[in-house]
Structure formats: C-alpha cells, structure tokens
Amino acid sequence: MNEAVLRAEGVRTRLGGEWLHRGVSFAVPRGQVVGLIGASGTGKSVLLRECIGLLRPDEGRVHLFGEDLWSLPLSRLNQVRRRFGVLFQEGALFSSLSVAENVAIPLREHTDLPARLRDELVAMKIRLVGLPMEAAHKRPSALSGGMKKRAALARALVMEPELLFLDEPTSGLDPISAREFDHLLRVLCDSLGLTALIATHDLDTLWGMVDRVIVLYGGQVVADGPVPEVAAGEHEWIRSYFAAHVKERG
C-alpha cells in the first residue's frame, strides 16, 4: 500500500528566461496529505500544473501512479487524468452551467451511466461536500466563495479519484470557512482514502491538516517532513515563515 502515487524527479523549468525550478524532487506515498509551500513566485502553481499534465517541465520526470506522465501518449494521459481530481484556485466552475450540471460533467463524458444513477451520484457528492441541495440548481455566480470551493471539490471528487491536487484551497475564504473547509478536506481524505497535494499559503491549513510539508525555495526543495520538524528547521526563510505563528501558539 505504500508505493508513491506521485513522484517528481529532478524537475527543471525555465520560465521567462530564468530557471524557476532547479531540480525539484519529491514523492507522495498513498494516503498521505502533503502541503506544498513557498514564497509567491517560487513556482508552486507551476509545479502543480506540471504534475497534472498541463505544463511540460523542461527537464526531469513526473510519475503518476508509477507511469511517466510526460512520455505517455495523449489517450493514456487522459486515462491517467481520470484517476486524479483537481481543485483550481478560483474553483474553475463552468459559469454557464448549474452546480449539479458542473458536477455531472465528468460522469457524462467518461461513463455511460443512466441518467437516474448519474443524478443520484451527483446529489450524493453535493451532500458529501456539505452543500445544501438547494444549491444544486444555482449558477456558480450565485454562490459564495466557500460554496464555490465546495462545488468545485464535488466536481473533482465525482469520478472517485485516488489523488487530489488542490491549489490554494482556502484562499479568499474567511478564517471560519477556511477551517471548515480544511476539516471537510481532512475528513474526505481519510474516509475516501485519498492522497492529496495541497499548494497553500495558509499556516492554519499546515498545522491543522497536513501530514507532511514540502518547502520550495530558490527553485529547490529545501525541507520535506512533518510540519513540526520542518518548522523547527534552520533554514532562514522557513524560520521567518513560521516565526509569527509559532510565537502566537506559545
């Protein structure tokens, strides 16, 4: 059960004439919830895009479920894509469709389930992420930020993925909604047996729900381990990053 679901090896990325990643390597074993932190502009989102097959790294490999993502033909890549879900920063819900239709899209495209079962599944996922059923027929523009994230999470989860990528899941939420969302994510990851990689800026998310944290600095992984260990590390940027928070906690 403990093979790495996601493994990046020596990923190097050149963006705008400068090296953004200078050999990033890490692995995420099955069932772990991993946080990815780094200052703005260190390429967290870019790394995430490379892991989900949207952006090709200049050098290095990304293995998903043991397969080299960037050497797969498109048809195989799309098969692999069905095994993970992605929660984009702004939710990326299709604005012309209702929440229920948004959640149903992967089912319509990738399965031939009868409409009755599809509706049942969609309703279950919407309830699973804690949305009221009244929200199902609303357009995304009629939802609050927290509800949008939940709806997007329902869409990411509908194909029963094994792996979940989240880009700043709590950005733009008030602290209470953010903690609720963290809690929901943790419960879902534990119950559904999900592996998750979370790019985040939110210290409370780190302390509250991740098993391990990876720190990206200067284009490299400078720390990788459980949050208390990393927070106690010597690296200057990490110390200033955690400083305020540790003091606060006493």
Added chain:
Amino acid sequence: MDAPELERIPTEAGCELRLRGAWCIDQLPRVDHLLADLNVPHDREVRVDAAGLTRLDSAGVMLLVNRLRAQGVVWSAVRLEHFNPAQMALIHLVAERLDARPRPPRRRYRWRAFARHRGRALATRMLGQAAFLGRIAEALRDLARRPRLLRHRELVVQLQAVGLTALPIIMLMTFLIGVVFAFLLGVQVQKVGANIFVVDGIGLAVARELSPMLTAILIAGRSGAAFTAQIGAMKVTEEIDAISTLGLSPIQVLVLPRLFAIVLVLPLLTFVGDVMGILGGAVVAASQLDVTYHTFFERLKAVLPVGTVLFGLYKAPVFAAAIAFIACRNGFAVTRDARSVGAYTTATVVQSLVAVILINAAFAVLNPDIPR
C-alpha cells in the same frame, strides 16, 4: 477488475447479504441491477458481510445505503461485518451525509413561467435603457456646466482608435463598392449608349446611401464591439467600481469620450468614403466606359448638388450616437461570468446594425425628395 456480486442468505433472525468483487463507480450499473432485485425484510435483522469485497468507493456505498433504505430498512440497524476500518469510515461518512430526505424535484419547463420570465426580463431591459439614457443626459448637463470635466486624453485616444486606425479599411471598402457599383451600372447604361449617366448614378448612390451606411456598419462592427468588450472587461475586473469609488463618474470617464469620438469621427469617415467611392466609380468609368476623368468630374459638378452630400453627412452623427449608446449600454450590462462579455459583444453588433438600418430607413421615408 472483479465483477461485483451479491448473495442473499436467509438466516433465522433475518437475512445476510454477502458482497463480493469491486463495488465501485465503473461497475455501478451492475451493482444497481444486483440491488434492484433484492428483497430484504425491513422488520428483521439485516447483516452485510464484506469478506469477499475487493474494492469499495463512495458510489458503491451510496447505492447500498439508498437501495436498502428504499426497502424500508433502517440503516443504523444494519450490522456491518468484515469491513476494514477505511471502508467503515467511508460508509459512516456517506450514510451520515445521505440523509433520507427526498431530492427536490427537477425543474420543469413551463411555457407560462417562461413567457412571464422573458416578459419581465424585457421590461427591466427597457427600463435599464431609459435609465442609461438618463445618466448620459445627466453627464452631458454636468459637462455643459463645467467644461473642465471633459477628459481630453481619453477623447484623443478614442479619436485615434475609432477614426485614424479605421481609415484604411473605410477607404478600401468604399473604393471597392464604388468600383463594383460603377461596373454593374456601366453594363446597363452601355446598352442604351448613355454612358455619361453613370456619373449621376454613382454620385447619388455613394453620397446619399452607400458611403454613410457602409461606414456606419463598419464602425458598428469595429468600434461598437470594441466599446462593449472594453467596458465589459472593466466591469468584470471591478475597474468600473474603482472609478466610482475614486469619486469619478464612469459615464464621464468611459462613455462620453467614446460618444464624442464616434459622433465626431463618423461624418469625417463618411466624407472620406464619399470621395473614395466616387474615385472608384471614376476609375471604372475611365477604363471601361470611355468617360474620361475630366468629363466625369465636370459632369459630377453639374449633377451632384451639395445638398445630397450633406444629407448623407447629416445621417452619420445620428448613426454614431445610436452605436455608442448601444455599445456602452451593453458594456455596462456585462455580468461577472465568462460568457457574458462575448454574449453582450454579439448583442452590440446585432443591435447596432439593426439600429443603423432602421434610422436610415426613417431618414429615407422622411426625406424622399432628391435635390436637383
């Protein structure tokens, strides 16, 4: 992937369900089929045994819970055996979130509701148009009282965007229309040997109808669409709210410079169009119809009264005001979603073309005399 299986074994206390294989989303129709034929006594003990289960996901749990509940079984009384801890956590989560409330009915399509909805939408739109017209009038009044409110820089930028950069395309289009019109007219007049009358036709058609209409249509498609897209994009990024918050009037900053620019520029472009269209006619007349340039322009002086040219130029500012009004109004109507900008830009082009053609028809009906 192992196919899902279900075995129902009657026991003295009730019945036992043995699950085998993969109960997951890929196999969902089969799982549904297995559970559909199931007959479970709802008043007796139900045991679910997972000894042979190889995979379970939330979709499988959902069907199990929903179908048993549909038979009247109380889920919390069901005894679950041989599930591993991860599966138990999954089952508890799904069963807890899936309470037994019925799903809301799907929305049905009703004609009356549809008609009422559309009627109301149309009414609010008309009201919105009137209100927008009012806001422009208000802004114009303010500007008349305090001319310093005029935003020179925006006006110049718009003059360039609407006028100068449109010049080549306007010149090319009207020239080509003049060529085509002269060519087709020439074929007809040649039959009766009245070649010189091609000048009368070209002058009248280009100055009175072709150049004003064509220029207005080009500008509606080019600048009207641009106005809506620019203002709409600013609406999406909350820039318009920022303008209001800074104590400025979005109408003064965004609408009036565009309105003035297009109203000033369209007559000028129309005149350029007149010249180019007649030039195109003259080229064809000289090369195909044995009417020299000298004869052409001598005849033009005699048969094209200045009133006809002015009539064409009078129409242009009216077209321009209609285009600017429709384009800016649609820009402000954009909402914050991805489709909106595209939908309103399309609406601008369609509405302003219709408006230009209707206004042109009104001018023609109200002034049927052609001055001589």
